[in-house]
Amino acid sequence: MAAFVAGDQPAFDELVQRYRRRVFGICLQYFGDPTDAEDATQETFVLLLRRAGTYRGASAFSTWLYRVAINACNDMARKRARRPVAAVGDQLDRLGDVAAVTDQLAGRELGVELEAALDNLEAPYREVVVLHDVAGWPHADIAQHLGVAVGTVKSRLHRGRARLAVSLAHLREPQRPSTPPTVQP
């Protein structure tokens, strides 16, 4: 990691190789469209290339990468939101209700712990987390589907995720914050 932070190209290339598919998967879940997902994937790694030196170890690298990827997606979505884009409003028809979406979980390799934590979430939180984080529904679509405000959806999502984090925290032993990697001058 120190080599990556110092701008070492082979180290960066190795990270690209290791995380490329994951980043594409995050972006695909965000957009639901492979073309947009690839664009966002490229932007993510361009950002990593430029900002390798900003990684300070406040979180795990995989966490930092997740955030960089989501920010790249947010940027792309923001651009698209201000310009005419093709409608993607038929997701609700395709995906059906929450129960149907929940069924999709069974086919994924969720860890036992994660499934249990999800099952233990109170229904309003579980519903939103599943629709957003598993099925990839935008906040607005969830709000429309549930008949609540977008702000309510966001609030439930953040609270639901926070509860998940508490339930799962034992899987990661608390670690001392790592010392920022030394960057070679």
Added chain:
Amino acid sequence: MSDDPRHRDAGDERLSTYLSGEMSPEDAARFEDDLAADPRLRAQLDVLADALVVLHGADDVAEPDGLDQRLHERLAQERAQDAPGAVDAGTTAAGTVTDLDDHRRCRSPPTRSSSGSAAAVMGANALSGMGGMGASGVSAEGGDDAAVDMAQESAVQEDTAEAGAAFADGPVIVQDGARVRSEAALARRYDGLPEVAAVLGTPVTDAGEVADRYRAEVGGTAAAQSQARAGAGTDDGGELSGDSPVVSAAPEPDFARCLDTVSEGADEPLVVARVETLHYRQTPAIAYVLVTASPGAAALDRTEVWVVAAADCRTLVFQQS
């Protein structure tokens, strides 16, 4: 994180807003301080990120054919453009390649356009904004940008300090068609601008009025341009300083029209601090430097750079910090 047991039970919602990129840079910095001081909070953040990857099925998807190659090519292109000597070089009308960094350092501070003054607009010179403007929303990890050319930044800070008084109020409008070849060069170009600093911190309650006033100046500029073209046959090159690249062949950009395009859908006030013509990767373009507020922020705290094609206002680049 607080030791309040309720927080331990319910978790900290900031974990989610942080990962979702919905936190203002200031709040993110504070949260990162908390992360550094609280290993338990950090563990929760890391496990939540891992859980989201699993929930998204992100590790289970199949990559599109050729993604590896296309990504490799894109990164190689970025590296090449940011290599010494390849960034932000300027090409004059005569085809001579010059170093715009040096070029800009030698210029006088740019003249701010006054409303309806075509001469002021046409005579404006580019201000160099060097250093590393945070690109594309990655306020991650404290928002500091280590990829800054410190030497260039230092030189430009002198420029911007000198020029600051000229930008007390109103947008800066520049038409010299500078050549910019990479997003990194754009980020450096628009970092630390005094006209941006002049409006950052404006309370959101006042920002609407400021945004309207600045926008009116851009609109007034467009009207003045039309009048100047109709009345004088337009020889813009005559108004430009001798060392400025001339874009006589390019059609006059419609600043107001493309500003409407980039502003469309914005929920927060957008103050247009700077408008500038560019040639971005050979495409005649307009750059807008906008100052706006993060969701829920009390004051303008964020900068956006939009580069759009001059011909049709199509977005070429979007950056924010």
